[in-house]
Amino acid sequence: MKASLSNSELILNADGSIYHLNLLPEDISSIIITVGDPERVPEVSKYFDSIEIRKGKREFVTHTGIYAGKRITAISTGIGTDNIDIVFNELDALANIDFDSRDTKSEKIQLSFIRIGTSGSIQPDIPIDTFLMSSSGIGFDNLLHFYESEHIKNTALELALHDHLGWEQHNIHPYAVDFDKELGDIFDSNRIRLGATCTNSGFYGPQGRTLRLKPSLKDFNEKLAQFSHKNLRITNLEMETAGIYGLAKLLGHRAVSLNAILANRVTGEFSEQGHKTVDELIQYTLNCIANSRLV
Numbered sequence: 001m002k003a004s005l006s007n008s009e010l011i012l013n014a015d016g017s018i019y020h021l022n023l024l025p026e027d028i029s030s031i032i033i034t035v036g037d038p039e040r041v042p043e044v045s046k047y048f049d050s051i052e053i054r055k056g057k058r059e060f061v062t063h064t065g066i067y068a069g070k071r072i073t074a075i076s077t078g079i080g081t082d083n084i085d086i087v088f089n090e091l092d093a094l095a096n097i098d099f100d101s102r103d104t105k106s107e108k109i110q111l112s113f114i115r116i117g118t119s120g121s122i123q124p125d126i127p128i129d130t131f132l133m134s135s136s137g138i139g140f141d142n143l144l145h146f147y148e149s150e151h152i153k154n155t156a157l158e159l160a161l162h163d164h165l166g167w168e169q170h171n172i173h174p175y176a177v178d179f180d181k182e183l184g185d186i187f188d189s190n191r192i193r194l195g196a197t198c199t200n201s202g203f204y205g206p207q208g209r210t211l212r213l214k215p216s217l218k219d220f221n222e223k224l225a226q227f228s229h230k231n232l233r234i235t236n237l238e239m240e241t242a243g244i245y246g247l248a249k250l251l252g253h254r255a256v257s258l259n260a261i262l263a264n265r266v267t268g269e270f271s272e273q274g275h276k277t278v279d280e281l282i283q284y285t286l287n288c289i290a291n292s293r294l295v
């Protein structure tokens, strides 16, 4: 028989809540909106008809409530896939590990994750203040390389990208994971574009930005923007989507990432109405959830 999880692996606080998120199993819904910025959580939950849970620790703020008859959890992940590792492992533990016996439950709950994030476009025809749904997440961070994950990756996309970039000598080995198409269909409309999203481990050098430091790869964004594979092109850069797609799939959950495009890296523009654009994406997302069969 498999030994149950020790105190150093499944870490619970004195009140029985999970270590970083400070949440109890009953605090979360199976419909989960993730946002990067902790201040975006109340921007989502202000539309709820009622709020039942308000908890937080570090950058991980959680509100659970009811919107149009659906129980929804909104949680902030902070910035980066290092935090995605914590948030997704702990949310899955809340759903699928019995905290008393410290064993995995025999009946698993599938969670539906919807990220509402901000991002920068690398294509001239994807303007600021538009919405974009990530059909694939391409990870330049290393998160998925630490998990057995060959079976959930889009290896055809990975190979085509490796061939195009030729960056092995720079120790850059991106991984690729697709969104959950059925979940994505709920958010599809002529209001939102589709594209492949690159996730990286930083905002400046790792997204081809130069303030005072010189990038090692001079043509980073251009090379990504030129790539195409089976009608798919790389459209935007941010810092969480690929990790979310990878961990959600590995754990048997569904995920989709919706981006408010705030920067256009080709034209050099940055939105002056970012708050409004994000607010519109929040309302769009909630409306799609309300009109869906998600439970």
Ligand SMILES: O=P(O)(O)O[C@H]1O[C@H](CO)[C@@H](O)[C@H]1O
Residues within 6 Å of the ligand: 035, 036, 037, 078, 079, 080, 116, 117, 118, 119, 203, 238, 239, 240
């Ligand atoms: O607006 P959020 O969701 O934080 O997402 C984007 O914004 C942050 C960088 O400013 C990164 O987390 C990036 O992915």
Ligand SMILES: O=c1cc[nH]c(=O)[nH]1
Residues within 6 Å of the ligand: 118, 119, 120, 121, 203, 207, 237, 238, 239, 262, 263
């Ligand atoms: O350019 C951008 C804008 C928002 N978030 C990012 O990670 N990059």
